[in-house]
Amino acid sequence: MNKKNIVLIFGGESTEHEVSIITAKQVYRKFNFEKYNVYPIYIDKKHEFKYIKDFSKFETFKDFVKLKKIPVKISLYKGKTSFYIGSIKKITQIDAILPTFHGGEGENGQIQGFFDLLKIPYTGPNIKGALFGIDKIITKYILEENNIEIVPWMYILKDDWENNRDKCIERIKKEIGYPAIVKPNSLGSSIGVKKVTNDSELEDIIDTDILFDEKIIIEKFKDDVIEITYSLMKNNNEIELSLSEEIEKDLNIVYSYEDKYLQEGGKKSKTNEGMAGSKRKVPAKINKNLDASIRNTAKQIYKLLDGQSLARIDFLVDQKNNKFYPIEINTIPGSLSFYLWEATGVQFSEIIDKLIDNAIKDFNSKDKFIKNIDSPLWNT
Numbered sequence: 435m436n437k438k439n440i441v442l443i444f445g446g447e448s449t450e451h452e453v454s455i456i457t458a459k460q461v462y463r464k465f466n467f468e469k470y471n472v473y474p475i476y477i478d479k480k481h482e483f484k485y486i487k488d489f490s491k492f493e494t495f496k497d498f499v500k501l502k503k504i505p506v507k508i509s510l511y512k513g514k515t516s517f518y519i520g521s522i523k524k525i526t527q528i529d530a531i532l533p534t535f536h537g538g539e540g541e542n543g544q545i546q547g548f549f550d551l552l553k554i555p556y557t558g559p560n561i562k563g564a565l566f567g568i569d570k571i572i573t574k575y576i577l578e579e580n581n582i583e584i585v586p587w588m589y590i591l592k593d594d595w596e597n598n599r600d601k602c603i604e605r606i607k608k609e610i611g612y613p614a615i616v617k618p619n620s621l622g623s624s625i626g627v628k629k630v631t632n633d634s635e636l637e638d639i640i641d642t643d644i645l646f647d648e649k650i651i652i653e654k655f656k657d658d659v660i661e662i663t664y665s666l667m668k669n670n671n672e673i674e675l676s677l678s679e680e681i682e683k684d685l686n687i688v689y690s691y692e693d694k695y696l697q698e699g700g701k702k703s704k705t706n707e708g709m710a711g712s713k714r715k716v717p718a719k720i721n722k723n724l725d726a727s728i729r730n731t732a733k734q735i736y737k738l739l740d741g742q743s744l745a746r747i748d749f750l751v752d753q754k755n756n757k758f759y760p761i762e763i764n765t766i767p768g769s770l771s772f773y774l775w776e777a778t779g780v781q782f783s784e785i786i787d788k789l790i791d792n793a794i795k796d797f798n799s800k801d802k803f804i805k806n807i808d809s810p811l812w813n814t
Contacts, residue, residue: 438529440470440790441510442489445477446545448538449625449646453768457534460769462489464782470790473526475508477540483508510552530790530797531556534766537622541766542568555797557789559765563740567765568620570651576738577760582731585750585759586610586654589619592644599640603633606652613655616640618647622764629655656759659750662718664729665771666736667744669788670795673733676774678725680718716777720753728758739763742796743789746771 442465444458445451458474465472474489485508486492531554535541543564549556559567566572577584588609590602606614616639617627626646628639643650665676718725732747746767750759770789772782 435469437469437471438790439473439526440465441473441475441528441531442534443475443477443531443545444534444540445479446535446538446540447477447479447481448536448540450536450538450622451479454534454536454540457536457766457768457770459489459492460772460782461532461534461786464772465786466783469787473528475510483510528554530554530793532786532789532793533558534770536766536768537568537620541622542620555790555793557793558743559745560740560742563742564765566739567745567763568622570617570619570762571649573739573762577735580734580738582735583757583759585656587651589649589651590640592648592650595640595644595650599637602640603636606636607633610652610654615653615655616643617651617653618643619649619651620647656750656752658754659752659759660718660720661748661761662720662728662751662758663746663748663771663774664732665744665746665767665774666732666741667775667785667788668742669792673736673741675729675732676771677716677777678718678720678728679774679777680715680720682715714773716774718751720751721756724751724753724756724758731758731760735760735763741765743793744770744785746774 442458442462444454446454448454455476458476462472462474474486476484476486478484531549533540533545533556535545539545541559541564543559543561546556546559546561546564550561558564566576571589574584574587586609588606590606595602613629613631614636615627616630616636618625626639626643628635630636630639640650660680662678662680664678667674667676720728728749728751732749735747736745741763743765744767746764748761748764750761752758770782770785772785775785776782
């Protein structure tokens with residue numbers, strides 16, 4: 435059996451750079467190396483592409499300090515008929531790319547556009563799906579336009595906040611009120627997310643968030659709800675759903691980046707498992723009718739936001755009133771949400787197989803569309 439050559443690409447310029455490394459390591463360990471030759475490519479924060487020959491040896495974040503000393507810088511380029519990675523000593527033809535970026539140019543459509551120009555199959559969202567997914571404001575407008583109920587929300591611009599914060603505060607208090615959730619528009623991993631209960635807390639978090647994003651979202655805080663998430667994956671043009679999960683946490687606490695990725699039992703985590711190491715209930719304990727309704731809505735959202743590969747959609751669920759509210763879609767979820775699929779009997783290595791197979795099938799299918807025509811313009 436001929437092995438497929440796969441690029442596992444991660445890192446990039448993003449506030450979630452280190453989280454991307456965690457996911458990449460988890461994915462790398464689960465590749466079936468009898469089926470694939472895997473080429474880990476790390477994009478550092480200066481946009482240099484580096485091939486990591488012995489990726490399995492990097493066990494902790496501290497090991498990645500050594501990457502500064504790695505001389506194997508590579509290039510990605512398109513040949514006459516194929517896509518290649520190249521260094522001074524070797525050129526290798528690549529069959530597909532598996533990105534594990536989180537946030538930044540790796541999840542906002544920029545890297546996807548690069549892959550499209552190179553004409554190479556890749557897993558994860560396409561340009562539109564990435565843009566829709568990372569921009570929470572666009573997501574909310576699309577959901578509202580399609581009569582999908584979400585929590586009351588608004589957004590403010592950095593310029594408005596800097597030029598007239600008093601007016602912004604009064605508008606927030608009038609339209610949303612306290613308590614409220616404040617978050618940057620285009621960040622993930624709970625970076626910059628905070629529950630606020632007064633003007634002082636509101637000002638502090640917005641002053642911080644505008645350092646990261648020009649648009650800040652404010653949402654009404656919902657009491658007595660649980661947070662439930664589902665992973666979705668397109669497989670042979672069918673949308674498959676994982677089991678649901680409920681992350682066990684205090685209903686009045688909004689988890690931060692540190693809670694999710696740096697803490698384990700009150701101490702800093704040594705395993706770097708990310709959210710895969712969190713306490714969770716799979717499946718979530720909700721009634722079957724409510725679960726069915728949320729699953730149908732999850733499929734609808736996946737289609738509306740141009741889902742192409744594996745994604746995760748988060749919901750707030752009010753069990754007392756049988757209501758639910760979509761929060762956001764994550765187009766390259768941490769750990770690729772493997773723990774949700776394993777609960778259904780699908781192993782991590784099988785997820786990787788499905789993602790790669792479908793990326794290649796989709797690419798071949800779309801490559802058959804007419805891209806240009808012979809115009810008579812130059813014959814006149």
